[in-house]
Amino acid sequence: MDEKSIKIIRDAQLRLSASGLDERNNALSLIYDELESAKDYIFSENSKDLEEAEGIISASVIKRLKFDEAKLKSVRDGIQDIIRLPDPVGKTLEKRELDKDFILTRKSFPIGVIGMIFEARPDALVQIVSLAVKSGNAVILKGGKEAKNSNRALFSTIRKALDKSDLGSGFIELIESHEDVASILRMDKYIDLIIPRGSNEFVRYVMDNTRIPVLGHADGKCTVYVDESADLDLAVRVAVDSKVQYAAACNAVECILVNRKIAGRFLPMLKSAFDEHGVTIHGSDEVLSIIACKPASSVDFDTEFLSLDCAVKLVGSTEEAIEHINAHGSHHTDAIITSSAADKALFFSLVDSADVFANCSTRFADGFRFGLGAEVGISTSKIHARGPVGLSGLMSYKWLLEGNGEIVADYASGVRTFHHKDLQ
Amino acid sequence: MDEKSIKIIRDAQLRLSASGLDERNNALSLIYDELESAKDYIFSENSKDLEEAEGIISASVIKRLKFDEAKLKSVRDGIQDIIRLPDPVGKTLEKRELDKDFILTRKSFPIGVIGMIFEARPDALVQIVSLAVKSGNAVILKGGKEAKNSNRALFSTIRKALDKSDLGSGFIELIESHEDVASILRMDKYIDLIIPRGSNEFVRYVMDNTRIPVLGHADGKCTVYVDESADLDLAVRVAVDSKVQYAAACNAVECILVNRKIAGRFLPMLKSAFDEHGVTIHGSDEVLSIIACKPASSVDFDTEFLSLDCAVKLVGSTEEAIEHINAHGSHHTDAIITSSAADKALFFSLVDSADVFANCSTRFADGFRFGLGAEVGISTSKIHARGPVGLSGLMSYKWLLEGNGEIVADYASGVRTFHHKDLQ
Numbered sequence: 001m002d003e004k005s006i007k008i009i010r011d012a013q014l015r016l017s018a019s020g021l022d023e024r025n026n027a028l029s030l031i032y033d034e035l036e037s038a039k040d041y042i043f044s045e046n047s048k049d050l051e052e053a054e055g056i057i058s059a060s061v062i063k064r065l066k067f068d069e070a071k072l073k074s075v076r077d078g079i080q081d082i083i084r085l086p087d088p089v090g091k092t093l094e095k096r097e098l099d100k101d102f103i104l105t106r107k108s109f110p111i112g113v114i115g116m117i118f119e120a121r122p123d124a125l126v127q128i129v130s131l132a133v134k135s136g137n138a139v140i141l142k143g144g145k146e147a148k149n150s151n152r153a154l155f156s157t158i159r160k161a162l163d164k165s166d167l168g169s170g171f172i173e174l175i176e177s178h179e180d181v182a183s184i185l186r187m188d189k190y191i192d193l194i195i196p197r198g199s200n201e202f203v204r205y206v207m208d209n210t211r212i213p214v215l216g217h218a219d220g221k222c223t224v225y226v227d228e229s230a231d232l233d234l235a236v237r238v239a240v241d242s243k244v245q246y247a248a249a250c251n252a253v254e255c256i257l258v259n260r261k262i263a264g265r266f267l268p269m270l271k272s273a274f275d276e277h278g279v280t281i282h283g284s285d286e287v288l289s290i291i292a293c294k295p296a297s298s299v300d301f302d303t304e305f306l307s308l309d310c311a312v313k314l315v316g317s318t319e320e321a322i323e324h325i326n327a328h329g330s331h332h333t334d335a336i337i338t339s340s341a342a343d344k345a346l347f348f349s350l351v352d353s354a355d356v357f358a359n360c361s362t363r364f365a366d367g368f369r370f371g372l373g374a375e376v377g378i379s380t381s382k383i384h385a386r387g388p389v390g391l392s393g394l395m396s397y398k399w400l401l402e403g404n405g406e407i408v409a410d411y412a413s414g415v416r417t418f419h420h421k422d423l424q
Numbered sequence: 425m426d427e428k429s430i431k432i433i434r435d436a437q438l439r440l441s442a443s444g445l446d447e448r449n450n451a452l453s454l455i456y457d458e459l460e461s462a463k464d465y466i467f468s469e470n471s472k473d474l475e476e477a478e479g480i481i482s483a484s485v486i487k488r489l490k491f492d493e494a495k496l497k498s499v500r501d502g503i504q505d506i507i508r509l510p511d512p513v514g515k516t517l518e519k520r521e522l523d524k525d526f527i528l529t530r531k532s533f534p535i536g537v538i539g540m541i542f543e544a545r546p547d548a549l550v551q552i553v554s555l556a557v558k559s560g561n562a563v564i565l566k567g568g569k570e571a572k573n574s575n576r577a578l579f580s581t582i583r584k585a586l587d588k589s590d591l592g593s594g595f596i597e598l599i600e601s602h603e604d605v606a607s608i609l610r611m612d613k614y615i616d617l618i619i620p621r622g623s624n625e626f627v628r629y630v631m632d633n634t635r636i637p638v639l640g641h642a643d644g645k646c647t648v649y650v651d652e653s654a655d656l657d658l659a660v661r662v663a664v665d666s667k668v669q670y671a672a673a674c675n676a677v678e679c680i681l682v683n684r685k686i687a688g689r690f691l692p693m694l695k696s697a698f699d700e701h702g703v704t705i706h707g708s709d710e711v712l713s714i715i716a717c718k719p720a721s722s723v724d725f726d727t728e729f730l731s732l733d734c735a736v737k738l739v740g741s742t743e744e745a746i747e748h749i750n751a752h753g754s755h756h757t758d759a760i761i762t763s764s765a766a767d768k769a770l771f772f773s774l775v776d777s778a779d780v781f782a783n784c785s786t787r788f789a790d791g792f793r794f795g796l797g798a799e800v801g802i803s804t805s806k807i808h809a810r811g812p813v814g815l816s817g818l819m820s821y822k823w824l825l826e827g828n829g830e831i832v833a834d835y836a837s838g839v840r841t842f843h844h845k846d847l848q
Contacts, residue, residue, distance in 0.1 A: 003728075007745070013463050014750070014774055015630035018772070018773045018774055025669075039791050049452065057647045057695045079792035090567075096794075096795050098788075098793065098794070098795060102784070104794060104795070111806045111807070112776070126591075159640070164495070192805075192807070193806070193807055194700075207635040208635065211628070211631040211632065213805060213807040215806075224455070231829070234829040237829055238829060238831060240831075241831035241832055241833050245831070245832045245833050245836070246522075246832075249425060252626065270774045284557060326438070337828055339847060344826075348822075348824050349441070349442045350438055350441075350442055352438060352536070354627055354822065354823060355822070355823045355825065356822055356823070356824050356825075357824075357825040357826075357827070358824075358826045358827065359826065359827045359828055359829055359830075360526070360825060360826075360827030360828075360829065360830040360831070361830065361832050363831075363832035364522075364825060364830070364832060365823075367816075369832070369835070369842065370522070370528055370823065371520050371522060371528070371842065371844035371846075381615050381616075381617070381822035382535045382536055382617075383535070383617055383637040383807070383808045383820070384637075384807045384808040386821055386822070387822075388818055388823075396778070396806035396807070397810055398772075398778065398783075398810070398811075398812055399778060399779045399780070399781055399786060399789075399810075399811045399812075400772050400780050400781075400793065401779065401780075401781040401782070401788060402768075402781075402782045402783065402784075403781070403782065403783045404658075404783055404784075405655070405661055405662060405782030405783055405784065406621075406659040406783075406785065406788070407661055407664075407669070407784070408665055408669045408670075408783040408788060408789075408793070409660060409665050409669050411667070411793070418795065420795035422795075
């Protein structure tokens with residue numbers, strides 16, 4: 001991508017950011033309709049990707065790659081959900097009178113141009129574009145290469161719909177090559193944010209090769225701590241769901257810490273439930289002395305398995321569990337199972353993670369489940385957005401100041417003074 | 425700085441983040457008192473810096489370097505202001521019932537460990553530490569080398585005060601060498617944010633050498649546009665204040681755009697006022713045909729002069745002014761002088777800058793003037809914080825979810841459904 005193309009996208013975004021909610025919602029409705037009209041074309045292009053992928057990539061990746069009636073319905077339902085969300089643009093976030101009739105307003109505005117790099121999931125393309133339209137952001141899309149034909153079909157369908165709208169389609173672009181990715185990483189003058197979804201190494205590569213702010217997460221090394229006051233049946237149920245409901249997800253549990261006082265009762269219960277679901281326990285020496293399992297290696301407590309494996313260890317207290325989590329976790333999602341209000345409060349206060357839960361599955365860490373409408377990703381950074389990132393994570397703001405000829409010299413000399421009266 | 429030292433700082437920050445407002449305010453009061461007790465020592469250490477600097481650095485830098493009774497009063501008053509601010513930690517930002525008795529809360533928490541690199545201004549050290557204490561953040565300080573003795577004296581005074589408090593002083597550290605700066609830039613596992621104040625090149629160096637998020641601004645190329653409907657006397661007053669009230673500041677104006685329709689009347693007024701204040705106009709050819717001034721070179725419209733120089737150019741419309749600002753400005757602070765509500769609205773909507781003003785000086789772009797209490801810097805990024813960054817820019821948040829054994833499998837199968845009821 002060259003400088004001329006990116007300037008066109010940036011100009012289109014500026015016009016988009018000044019559009020009204022009706023225009024943006026109308027464009028979303030046009031996309032909703034066009035996807036239905038073009039479905040045979042999209043399905044047939046998707047078949048090409050599936051044929052090429054067969055035998056080369058795993059069944060779980062093929063499942064994500066597939067774009068059928070069910071996926072179409074799901075993304076179209078998602079568009080309707082996004083249409084129903086309130087307008088995120090132009091919201092007054094602060095309003096303050098600095099002096100008589102001298103009004104400062106902080107208003108939400110779109111971030112601008114976002115580079116979005118995502119996995120081989122064609123439905124993600126539709127979701128991301130829909131969120132971009134609603135939030136007034138331009139988006140440069142780079143999808144997984146296995147979904148090349150599907151992405152092209154979906155992109156051209158969406159572009160066709162947007163060209164029928166008042167907004168036009170200049171604010172979206174699809175790129176495919178590694179060279180294009182490398183070129184956008186250098187465009188810190190024109191691109192405001194990069195959201196890389198994908199492997200840890202890929203996120204690091206992006207961070208090392210750009211001055212553009214990056215919103216992403218590294219690992220998802222999530223922990224469940226079972227406190228001495230825990231309801232043990234509840235703890236087993238939550239542990240099983242956190243591990244097996246979708247083991248390859250970043251919010252799946254990878255480590256279970258058990259308070260030593262209840263280990264003798266809890267570990268056999270956990271083992272029996274994990275055995276039923278085919279989960280391999282990697283236990284510390286103490287765990288091995290209570291239940292039969294695989295001995296944990298030295299790296300198991302720093303590993304994101306993403307499989308039916310789970311490291312298990314004993315600790316003496318909630319404090320020790322917190323220390324372990326802060327040292328070995330990835331600041332993503334961690335849960336305590338407890339009946340003690342004091343232990344819950346301590347855990348909430350001191351676990352340094354985006355999502356800190358009590359008595360429920362780590363798998364709830366998700367934009368849809370949190371009620372954010374949809375998510376563009378999960379952030380383990382503490383800057384800008386933390387945890388599941390929904391529409392609000394795609395917004396920035398401007399400070400607007402309206403005066404009547406005020407000058408700083410008058411305030412510096414004391415002729416006038418600020419009164420800083422909050423109006424909102 | 426080695427890994428062991430940074431881990432100690434991080435642990436101290438976790439304890440700090442769990443402290444109450446009274447403890448943090450009490451620590452601030454102790455700093456307030458200790459600065460007064462230690463003032464002779466601080467002044468004498470400051471004298472050493474001033475002696476070493478004499479003849480080597482400019483008068484304006486020496487003015488900033490000086491730490492006397494007036495500066496002491498100002499930083500102590502600043503501490504009192506910060507004590508009076510409401511607690512930024514633990515504020516409920518969102519609260520939502522996902523399902524019956526299944527409560528999600530988004531609460532403000534400190535960012536964590538912040539690396540703060542600042543210019544040779546000893547008062548900045550006190551301000552930054554005070555904001556860190558109030559917001560529950562650890563801070564690693566690196567001040568300008570010209571202020572070495574003053575910074576050591578202020579740091580040891582503050583450390584002494586904090587050691588008398590319940591918080592201790594483990595969450596602040598002073599570093600001095602370039603090697604130490606290079607080492608903290610590599611600590612993306614332990615440091616959450618770098619705020620570099622200083623030259624453009626220095627900010628770029630930091631961005632190129634770290635994976636840690638960076639909050640900073642590049643240039644301050646601010647523009648004032650004088651619309652055809654402007655009150656011309658008001659326009660002159662605002663232009664003069666924006667340029668001369670403190671020409672070396674990042675929020676000083678560097679370019680004035682004048683609507684062609686009023687140029688014949690306005691330019692002579694501007695020239696007469698600028699002549700009075702010793703401002704050199706760098707005019708475009710059209711400007712030269714109306715008033716006598718220096719011809720603008722090709723780079724003058726992309727230059728941050730930071731001196732009594734100002735580029736001046738004519739434009740045909742508010743749209744053209746906006747285009748010029750978005751292409752040549754630095755997204756910092758830009759103002760329109762106009763009596764037209766429509767032109768103001770257009771300017772507010774399309775100028776892509778942190779601070780967009782109407783009918784007042786660009787010099788108001790400042791945390792104190794905005795009523796934020798104090799500022800740690802000004803951001804021209806659109807991520808996390810934009811424009812003047814006060815206490816709220818030092819905060820992140822956590823998602824806290826409290827359940828009673830909820831598992832995702834039940835919601836995936838449809839046994840249970842989310843109702844997502846906002847409680848706040």
